[in-house]
Amino acid sequence: EAGVTQFPSHSVIEKGQTVTLRCDPISGHDNLYWYRRVMGKEIKFLLHFVKESKQDESGMPNNRFLAERTGGTYSTLKVQPAELEDSGVYFCASSPIAGLNTDTQYFGPGTRLTVL
Amino acid sequence: EDQVTQSPEALRLQEGESSSLNCSYTVSGLRGLFWYRQDPGKGPEFLFTLYSAGEEKEKERLKATLTKKESFLHITAPKPEDSATYLCAVLPFSGGYNKLIFGAGTRLAVHP
Secondary structure (H helix, E strand, O other), X not given: OOOOEEEOOEEEEOOOOOEXXXXXXXXXXXXXXXXXXXXXXXXXXXXXXXXXXXXXXXXXXXXXXXXXXXXXXXXXXXXXXXXXXXXXXXXXXXXXXXXXOOOOOEEOOOEEEEEO | OOEEEEEOOEEEEEOOOOEEEEEEEEOOOEEEEEEEEEOOXXXXXXXXXXXXXXXXXXXXXEEEEEOXXXXXXXXXXXXXXXXXEEEEEEEEXXXXXXXXXXXXXXXXXXXX
């Protein structure tokens, strides 16, 4: 079974530019999460989708961040315009909505974002 | 406020030297506690879920235990391939939301 995949693995952009990160969850997982770790800090929650609906977006830092999950499959996280403090590693995770291990979140490899 | 504190920040062991990592948590209600392993440049890899005080889970050289205030990850006779950052996270009871709260991690280095 394929795990969570994220694209790109690394992105370097200049301040003010736009970047879009993509996450493909494990097939059949209706829960999709975004987290990020900025330098020297712990991993922090950004938001949670259940299928195509935003269940919890309490961790989104500001309105420069826009997450979508059209059709309830893959998700994108857009940062526009990017600021220096947005640099960090963005992780996506997914979990099933029913059956075994519904609480366990499985993480992707992350996208390292560098804003210059 | 829900909080997770891991100690030590870093740990250096000789191969075969057993030790324990600590995860202390403060949460209004604990739905589950998770241990992950993270290798450099990779995402967190799930190890264990613990739900109630007294519960224990084992996998190879690792054993996780849970009390009402903390969890321990015991590493028995570690090998160099156990070197990684070990992350602890809690999932609070919060009305159906699934927000994991992570600790800062313990960086483990096992030397031959």
